[in-house]
Amino acid sequence: xxxxxxxxxxxxxxxxxxxxxxxxxxxxxxxxxxxxxxxxxxxxxxxxxxxxxxxxxxxxxxxxxxxxxxxxxxxxxxxxxxxxxxxxxxxxxxxxxxxxxxxxxxxxxxxxxxxxxxxxxxxxxxxxxxxxxxxxxxxxxxxxxxxxxxxxxxxxxxxxxxxxxxxxxxxxxxxxxxxxxxxxxxxxxxxxxxxxxxxxxxxxxxxxxxxxxxxxxxxxxxxxxxxxxxxxxxxxxxxxxxxxxxxxxxxxxxxxxxx
Numbered sequence: 001x002x003x004x005x006x007x008x009x010x011x012x013x014x015x016x017x018x019x020x021x022x023x024x025x026x027x028x029x030x031x032x033x034x035x036x037x038x039x040x041x042x043x044x045x046x047x048x049x050x051x052x053x054x055x056x057x058x059x060x061x062x063x064x065x066x067x068x069x070x071x072x073x074x075x076x077x078x079x080x081x082x083x084x085x086x087x088x089x090x091x092x093x094x095x096x097x098x099x100x101x102x103x104x105x106x107x108x109x110x111x112x113x114x115x116x117x118x119x120x121x122x123x124x125x126x127x128x129x130x131x132x133x134x135x136x137x138x139x140x141x142x143x144x145x146x147x148x149x150x151x152x153x154x155x156x157x158x159x160x161x162x163x164x165x166x167x168x169x170x171x172x173x174x175x176x177x178x179x180x181x182x183x184x185x186x187x188x189x190x191x192x193x194x195x196x197x198x199x200x201x202x203x204x205x206x207x208x209x210x211x212x213x214x215x216x217x218x219x220x221x222x223x224x225x226x227x228x229x230x231x232x233x234x235x236x237x238x239x240x241x242x243x244x245x246x247x248x249x250x251x252x253x254x255x256x257x258x259x
Contacts, residue, residue, distance in 0.1 A: 003062045006030060007080065009120055010055050011104040021051065023074060024104055025059065026120060031111040032104070035061055036071040050077035054086070054096045054124055083128040092127050094255055095138050097248035099123060102142075105244050106149060115148045122214060131218050135227045136209070140217055142234040143210045151241055152210075153180040155203045160187035165203060172197045175233060177240045194240060202229045 008025035011032070016022045021037040040047045050057050057077040064070040086092040099120060107113060123141040126132050132140075146152040157164045158173075159181025165173070173182040177194040182203065205226045212220065222230070235249060 003060070003075075004030070005058060005060045007117075008033075008057055008059045009100070009117065009124070010051065010053055010057065011100045013051055013053065022071065023051065025057075026100075026103060026107070026113065026117055027059075028114060028117045029112055031113045032107040032109045033061075034071060034109060035059075035074040037074040040074075046076050050079040052082060052087075054083060054100050055079060056081040056083075056121065056124075081125070081128075083124055085128045085130070086124070091252075091255060091259070092134055094248060094252040095134050096124060096127060098138070098246060098252055099141055099145075101246050101248045102145065102238070105246070106242060113148075116145070119144055119148065119214075126217065132220065133227075135231060136220050136222055137217075139206065139222075139227065139230050139234060140209050140214075140220070142238060143206055144214075146234075146238065147210065151180065153182070153237070155182060155207050155210075158182060158184040158187055160184075165200060170200070172199050173203060174198075175237070177237050180237070180241065196233065196236065198233055199226075199229060202226045202233070206230055206233075 006027045006029060008027040010023060011026055012024040014022050016036065019039045019041050021040045022034065023037055024032060024034050026032055037047060037051065040051060057079055059074060060076040062073045062075050064073060083096070086096050103116060103120060107116070119141065123137055126137055127134055143152065158168065159179060160183055163184060165182070168184050170185055173184060174188050174191060175182050175195055175198050176192050178192050182198070205222050209220055239246060239249070
């Protein structure tokens, strides 16, 4: 295999030995890759300022010549965007950390994920510019992440009878985490122990966020109640569906309680 270079967003960095890092990137065309940055702790010229979480770099990589099963070697990085405005705000940093942890834990290595790369870059860029409220931006990221990843629930109609939500005269629906669908009152025989009530207004807001042109995302307007309820819904359903706990999400929730 030939060496390669690509744009990449840093998802995870862990220490390896006294001098090295093992780094996980989401690349534009190669999906998630895991590389070793040898002597990165000492090599200011090659890596200075470029190995921070969720930074965007143009990376150059080489394949090991002796042991073909060894990690890809990170030869050089050129920092393209460090998103410095995010790093000065603990709430923004917490949202960004949640997004990259979510992608890192969900994705397998080596599968092209161009749409996810573009979604993450867009969300980080908007968070850095403060053009969209961070809470709304997180709703947009999460619901579109689900769609790209193939487990997005149907929020527009009852999951049993198929009746469109707008044709059902009730203010609240039950969202079943196990089934990944909303249920109208006529179809709700027994509430699952894993689920929650969600208002029709919140569901319609989430559908609109999911279907509007992403380049027009700054136009998204949501009520404080819809934002809070939407956060509770998505941040409960995604970890339940993936069977994962997210340390960054736990910290973000703690910040909200204290803030």
